[in-house]
Amino acid sequence: MHGSELIVGPQHPALKEPASFRVHVDGEKILSLDLDISYNHRGIEKGMEQRTFEKNIYLVERICGICSHSHTTNFCKGIEEIMNLTIPRRAQYIRVIMAELERIHSHLLWLGVEGHGMGFDTLFMYTWRDRETVLDLMETISGGRISHAMNRLGGVRRDVDDATAKKVLQELKFLEGRADYYINLVKTEKTLAKRMKGVGILSKKMALELAAVGPTARGSGVKRDIRKDDPYAAYGEIPFKMITSDSCDVYGRNYVRVYELKESLDMVRYALENLPKGDLYAPIPDTVKAAEVVSRYEAPRGELFYYIRTNANNMIERAHVRTPTFANWLSVVEAMKGMHIADIPIIIAAIDPCMSCTSRTTIVDANDRKLGALSWEELEAYSIKWYKGRGIGWEK
Amino acid sequence: MALGVIVKELFESLAKKPATIKYPFEKVPVAERFRGRIHFDSKKCIGCSKCSIVCPAKAIEMVPDEKHTEVDFAGRKMARQRIPRCDLLVCIRCELCAEACPTKAIELTNKFSGCSGKREMFVTVE
Ligand code: SF4
Numbered sequence: 001m002h003g004s005e006l007i008v009g010p011q012h013p014a015l016k017e018p019a020s021f022r023v024h025v026d027g028e029k030i031l032s033l034d035l036d037i038s039y040n041h042r043g044i045e046k047g048m049e050q051r052t053f054e055k056n057i058y059l060v061e062r063i064c065g066i067c068s069h070s071h072t073t074n075f076c077k078g079i080e081e082i083m084n085l086t087i088p089r090r091a092q093y094i095r096v097i098m099a100e101l102e103r104i105h106s107h108l109l110w111l112g113v114e115g116h117g118m119g120f121d122t123l124f125m126y127t128w129r130d131r132e133t134v135l136d137l138m139e140t141i142s143g144g145r146i147s148h149a150m151n152r153l154g155g156v157r158r159d160v161d162d163a164t165a166k167k168v169l170q171e172l173k174f175l176e177g178r179a180d181y182y183i184n185l186v187k188t189e190k191t192l193a194k195r196m197k198g199v200g201i202l203s204k205k206m207a208l209e210l211a212a213v214g215p216t217a218r219g220s221g222v223k224r225d226i227r228k229d230d231p232y233a234a235y236g237e238i239p240f241k242m243i244t245s246d247s248c249d250v251y252g253r254n255y256v257r258v259y260e261l262k263e264s265l266d267m268v269r270y271a272l273e274n275l276p277k278g279d280l281y282a283p284i285p286d287t288v289k290a291a292e293v294v295s296r297y298e299a300p301r302g303e304l305f306y307y308i309r310t311n312a313n314n315m316i317e318r319a320h321v322r323t324p325t326f327a328n329w330l331s332v333v334e335a336m337k338g339m340h341i342a343d344i345p346i347i348i349a350a351i352d353p354c355m356s357c358t359s360r361t362t363i364v365d366a367n368d369r370k371l372g373a374l375s376w377e378e379l380e381a382y383s384i385k386w387y388k389g390r391g392i393g394w395e396k
Numbered sequence: 397m398a399l400g401v402i403v404k405e406l407f408e409s410l411a412k413k414p415a416t417i418k419y420p421f422e423k424v425p426v427a428e429r430f431r432g433r434i435h436f437d438s439k440k441c442i443g444c445s446k447c448s449i450v451c452p453a454k455a456i457e458m459v460p461d462e463k464h465t466e467v468d469f470a471g472r473k474m475a476r477q478r479i480p481r482c483d484l485l486v487c488i489r490c491e492l493c494a495e496a497c498p499t500k501a502i503e504l505t506n507k508f509s510g511c512s513g514k515r516e517m518f519v520t521v522e
């Protein structure tokens with residue numbers, strides 16, 4: 001084959017989850033990408049078949065640490081549909097409050113990771129400091145920073161009382177200021193723009209064809225958001241704008257996320273100020289009929305999809321989970337084409353992969369069969385150096 | 397970054413307190429609702445096993461109550477046969493047990509749940 005092959009991943013369980021990328025390169029240019037994400041089978045779908053519904057909530061909560069609330073809400077939503085339940089409005093609003101706080105913390109986390117990947121560590125420190133505020137708020141409401149255990153079948157477990165609401169509203173002011181700061185940063189920071197504009201191109205046509213979801217799709221001008229397309233919880237009542245960008249590159253995905261920070265903050269504020277009175281949960285029936293259901297949810301990274309089939313024994317017969325990162329991998333393959341090796345970290349980071357650990361890279365030169373190994377950190381360092389050599393970067 | 401922005405950020409940061417705390421001299425503040433170490437109230441527990449049944453992590457095992465402690469339940473006196481024992485390293489602090497307990501004998505305190513070099517770390521009724 002012409003050119004050589006750069007192997008990124010798959011193993012190093014300590015960082016993120018494993019995935020393997022085989023990047024075919026010609027010099028600095030990326031020709032194509034082969035992707036293998038079959039390294040992290042945890043058997044959760046099978047495990048769901050052996051637990052009661054209530055216990056399953058705690059299992060799905062642990063599919064992802066960042067979107068734990070997304071998973072439980074989507075699971076409950078599916079089972080509630082089978083049970084034909086009407087969820088009290090207060091519970092719906094509380095679910096939205098948690099969901100949007102989760103989106104804010106996820107986007108802040110991502111912004112930091114992305115900044116770090118580009119050598120912009122100040123951004124990393126700022127966003128992760130601000131993210132602590134969001135996590136503290138979630139802890140105040142739910143009692144857990146990451147595993148909130150907020151949902152139950154039929155509603156939510158914990159209330160947002162007036163004192164908590166007041167505290168959250170107070171902290172929101174600080175976060176709103178920070179969101180403005182990040183929006184301004186993305187709009188005006190020249191080096192950021194140089195690293196992101198025109199990098200990782202995913203046209204609208206390709207985004208549609210490859211079924212991209214979430215900010216990846218919206219960054220390519222695709223109007224796709226489950227909160228608008230198929231409103232669940234209280235999203236039908238809470239006003240918000242769908243943010244899209246026509247720039248179709250890493251910059252577009254970035255733009256969507258920082259503006260979504262602002263939208264989410266507004267939604268939390270609206271939900272807290274208009275929190276309806278009423279019950280926290282509806283009583284659930286003892287038995288569930290055999291049925292199947294598809295449940296969709298807009299997680300911070302895009303559409304989260306659950307397929308659940310129940311049987312007459314009150315158990316799950318088959319469950320399938322499709323996470324947004326899974327749906328977005330194909331768009332990474334497309335976005336890599338024609339880019340430089342130095343752009344790999346930022347293009348992968350731009351789908352915000354709840355990804356699998358790519359902490360090791362092996363370089364195989366197809367011509368002289370030399371083998372070498374690079375860690376993810378080295379690849380990042382290489383990318384930062386490569387751009388610095390071209391005058392784009394932040395001084396240390 | 398334009399120089400003006402850097403200078404502004406610099407002075408703003410100098411005027412602020414550090415975002416970090418001086419651990420271990422300063423404790424990490426935890427929320428009031430924080431779910432930490434589990435606590436069983438010996439006076440209230442009647443040994444009904446409900447907590448053990450609902451626990452999604454299978455952290456609670458029912459063990460014999462050597463003392464056969466006399467407990468009160470709905471006005472009746474009875475000798476307790478079994479008591480719950482929770483493995484803190486298995487517990488995911490979901491609070492389901494506390495919700496299921498008919499006598500409200502379980503509480504998730506806001507204390508640190510603990511760590512151990514051994515494979516198990518038990519708490520039982522106290
Ligand atoms: S908090 Fe949850 S995991 Fe821990 S003992 Fe209670 S039910 Fe089990």
Ligand code: SF4
Nearest residue numbers: 441442444445447497
């Ligand atoms: S702690 Fe509560 S639920 Fe558990 S055995 Fe005692 S009384 Fe029953």
